[in-house]
Amino acid sequence: MRIIAIMNQKGGVGKTTTVLNLGVALSKLGKRVLMIDLDHQAHLTISSGIVLENLRFSIYDALIGKIPIKRIIEGVSLGLSLIPSHPILSKIEIKRLKGSEFLLKESFKGFGRLCNYILIDCPPSLGRLTMNALCFAREIFIVTQTEYLALKSLPPLLEAVDKVGMSLNPEIKVTGVVACLYDQRRKIDRRIKEEIRNYFKEKMFETAIRKNVSLAESPTLGKDIFRYAPLSYGAQDYLSLAREVIKMEKA
C-alpha cells in the first residue's frame, strides 16, 4: 500500500486537482484508491461532487477520535473512495492537542490494506494538518506550477520535509514532482520547468499537466476530468501521469 502526501505550501498550484484526477486515473488502471481531504476548504470533497451540508461526518471526527475512520469513507466511483473534509477541520490548527502530529496516523491504526494507494490532499501551509499528512505518509509528491514564486517555495518545503524525516517520520521522502498548469507557449514556463528538472532530476515526472480550461470547469459540476471531458488534454495528461506512477512500483 502506497501512502502519498500531495503537497506544496504555495497556494493554487494544482494539488486538489491532482489528487482527484490522478486518483481517478489510477482507479481506471485497476488500482484501488483512497483519497483523504485534509484541507478545511474541503475543495477535494466539493470537486468529487459531495454537498458539504449533507455530510454527517468528516475527517475531523476521526482525528479527534469520535468516529472510526472506516465509517466516514464515501464511495466516489469504481475503485475510488474519499474521506471527506468539512470547514470545521480548521479547529484542528487551533486546538491544543497532545502529540497532535500523529492524529491521522493514530486514526488509521488497524485499517489494514484495503487499498493500493492512499492520496492525501494537503492545505497550502506547513501547519499541523500538513504535518499530520507527513507523519502518516511514506512518500511525497510535490505539485508545483511552472512560475517563479512557486519555484521559490521549494527550498523551504524540502527543509520542512527534512526536519520531519529526522524526527517524526524517518520513512518519509519525496519520490515525485509534478508540474501543473503548464503552458508550453510561455517562455517562463519552459524556463522554470527546466530549473525544476535540474533540481529534482529523475524524481520529476515526464508528464507535465498542461493548462486546460476543462480542468478549471470540471469542479463546477463536481466531476473528475474523465467524466467531464474524457478527450481533453487534462484527461490524457492525468492518465499518462498515472501510468508513470504505477511504473515506479516495479523499480
Next chain:
Amino acid sequence: MRIIAIMNQKGGVGKTTTVLNLGVALSKLGKRVLMIDLDHQAHLTISSGIVLENLRFSIYDALIGKIPIKRIIEGVSLGLSLIPSHPILSKIEIKRLKGSEFLLKESFKGFGRLCNYILIDCPPSLGRLTMNALCFAREIFIVTQTEYLALKSLPPLLEAVDKVGMSLNPEIKVTGVVACLYDQRRKIDRRIKEEIRNYFKEKMFETAIRKNVSLAESPTLGKDIFRYAPLSYGAQDYLSLAREVIKMEKA
C-alpha cells in the same frame, strides 16, 4: 490612514501580486504606502527585489517585541516602503503566545500617521497571522480568481470575518473585492465574475486584473509591473484599480 488587509485563504489567487502592484500604483498617484509581508513564504519581499539572506530583521522580530517596527522598514521606491518577512515567521503559528491575535496591532503602537495606506499581504490560511492582520486592519480587500473553487472559498471567508468583527475588531469590514487572473475569453471566467458581482454588488471593483504573462515574469527580476513592463495590461489594470481605490476616499 487606511489599513487594508489583502486576503483570501484560497491559494494562488493573486494576493501578493496585488499588494505589490497596487502599492506601487498608489505611490505613483502621490500616496505614501507601507506594505507589510505577513506570509512566511516572504513572496512579497522576494517580489520587491529583496534578497532574504541579506535581511537582518523582519516582521517576526517586531511581532515578538524584539525590535521596534520602525527599524525594519525597507524603502522599495519613491513613496513606497515594506516591512519584510522571512521564513522564520512560520514559528508564530506554532508558538504558544498570549493574546496572540494582537501582536501586529501592538507592534504598531505609536507608529503615527507616517503614510496614507498600509497594505497587508496575508498567507493562504485563516490562521494566527491572518487573524493578526484582521485585528489591526480597518478594511479588507478580498482578492479572488474567477474560477469555481475560488468562489467556494468566499462564504467561509466572510464567516471568519464576521466572527472577528463581533469579538476582536468591531471596525473591520470588507470594502473591496478584486478579480484577478481574469481571462475574458473563457466562459467560466465571465460566468464566475458575474456571480461574484451579484454577491458583492458595488463592493466589487470595476477593474478586473487581466491574466497577463508580464505579471508572472516580473517577480523573477524582483521588479513591480511598472518597472518591468510599463505598457502591459498588468500596469494599466493596476493603475486603474489604484484610481478606483483613491476614489473611495471621497465617498
